[in-house]
Amino acid sequence: MTTSSSMSLTTRIMIGMLAGITVGWLFKALFNDSGDFLLNLGFFELSFKNFFVDGLFHIGGQVFVASLKMLVVPLVFISLVCGTCSLSDPSKLGRLGGKSIALYLLTTAIAITIAMTLALIISPGEGINMPTTSSFDAKQAPTLVDVIINMFPTNPIEAMASGNMLQVIVFALLFGIAMALSGESGKRLAAVFDDLNTVILKLVTILMNLAPYGVFCLMAKLFSYIEIALIKKLIFYFFTVVAALFIHALVVYPTLLKSLSGLNPKMFLSKMKDAALFAFSTSSSSATMPVTLETATKKLGANNKVASFTVPLGATINMDGTAIMQGVATVFIAQVFAVDLSFSDYLMVILTATLASVGTAGVPGVGLIMLAMVLNQVGLPVEGIAIIMGVDRLLDMTRTAVNVTGDCMVTCVVAKSEGELNEQVFNDKHAADAIEDIHFDKK
Numbered sequence: 001m002t003t004s005s006s007m008s009l010t011t012r013i014m015i016g017m018l019a020g021i022t023v024g025w026l027f028k029a030l031f032n033d034s035g036d037f038l039l040n041l042g043f044f045e046l047s048f049k050n051f052f053v054d055g056l057f058h059i060g061g062q063v064f065v066a067s068l069k070m071l072v073v074p075l076v077f078i079s080l081v082c083g084t085c086s087l088s089d090p091s092k093l094g095r096l097g098g099k100s101i102a103l104y105l106l107t108t109a110i111a112i113t114i115a116m117t118l119a120l121i122i123s124p125g126e127g128i129n130m131p132t133t134s135s136f137d138a139k140q141a142p143t144l145v146d147v148i149i150n151m152f153p154t155n156p157i158e159a160m161a162s163g164n165m166l167q168v169i170v171f172a173l174l175f176g177i178a179m180a181l182s183g184e185s186g187k188r189l190a191a192v193f194d195d196l197n198t199v200i201l202k203l204v205t206i207l208m209n210l211a212p213y214g215v216f217c218l219m220a221k222l223f224s225y226i227e228i229a230l231i232k233k234l235i236f237y238f239f240t241v242v243a244a245l246f247i248h249a250l251v252v253y254p255t256l257l258k259s260l261s262g263l264n265p266k267m268f269l270s271k272m273k274d275a276a277l278f279a280f281s282t283s284s285s286s287a288t289m290p291v292t293l294e295t296a297t298k299k300l301g302a303n304n305k306v307a308s309f310t311v312p313l314g315a316t317i318n319m320d321g322t323a324i325m326q327g328v329a330t331v332f333i334a335q336v337f338a339v340d341l342s343f344s345d346y347l348m349v350i351l352t353a354t355l356a357s358v359g360t361a362g363v364p365g366v367g368l369i370m371l372a373m374v375l376n377q378v379g380l381p382v383e384g385i386a387i388i389m390g391v392d393r394l395l396d397m398t399r400t401a402v403n404v405t406g407d408c409m410v411t412c413v414v415a416k417s418e419g420e421l422n423e424q425v426f427n428d429k430h431a432a433d434a435i436e437d438i439h440f441d442k443k
């Protein structure tokens, strides 16, 4: 046994994260804001903060996230083609799509309703009078018609190059169906895709093994810049969002999972740790997708046929955590600007936020852009976003963890309902522990 294998991957990532946060805070506390703590060696001057934070940590963190993102398009395309062409019954595809989209929309609508209710009870924006110092450019919400038309790529290579996941999903589905209908040629190609899938999953595993270092760098950089003082000013807003996120992850998901599939929610949550930690540290459900897929198939026991469809779809259209932030933020901004929202305004917020989450990429900070659309819709000042922007980074991390948990919950429910969930794997506490260790020294 090597040292790395004596500790679980989750523990190692956790240690990387805590060490990163501590180092980041130390840098922030010890060095002045401009980062000019110079070590003068006479012949050589070294700025500590520049060297470590903007140098080493920045490079380490960005390389880690880029490597994860690098896998997303090939992984989604290959595993979705494998999944689709192995579906024996083509009508299953329609059912899968219908069920997952309905569940994704339902969970998002529940999320935003909880968030607004909590915000109305706590009233985080009452008595806050904040002049806005910066402005925010609002974008128009895409219409449903545009979203549907834009799902079909005119050029699949361009869709892959620009990382347009909905288009990649549609192309992979069509390609997989055609392969299934192509007899011998399709079978030969399917074998190649199966091999490609094995190789790309190995790459995911290698990256997961390097994650503790990547996470350390991301956290150290982030926390050496984060302004905790800003959180103090917006403490009620901050904690209303966090409370709603926790309620959704620890009450709503377990309840839905139990009632819709009969699966054990405790087991589910304990298996979500790695994916949630990845999401937390990268703030991107899209970059986390390789890990989410691995969790859904190898730890939760969902068949790749289902997971290869529901996970990428969820990472693209399902953002419950984001919807929660939007719900709280809408009520908060209305309170700060003393605007009375009517009941139909609230319904409009639920509808817009739910639809706006479809077709928006899972990348850091995108939630704020979507929030601008929601505010526009009910006539609230979009400048309100400038008030909450300062604390959004930390909230983004937390809500992304909820976003990926939601993707896996829906995957489990859909897989179970289709008879495509291996309950033995789901109920095995140590399922997929073995995939966590790659010994780089072995041939």
Ligand code: ASP
Pocket (backbone or CB within 6 Å): 283, 284, 285, 286, 319, 321, 322, 361, 362, 363, 364, 365, 366, 367, 368, 396, 399, 400, 403
């Ligand atoms: N960072 C989130 C995600 O990738 C999106 C957001 O809320 O900004 O899921």
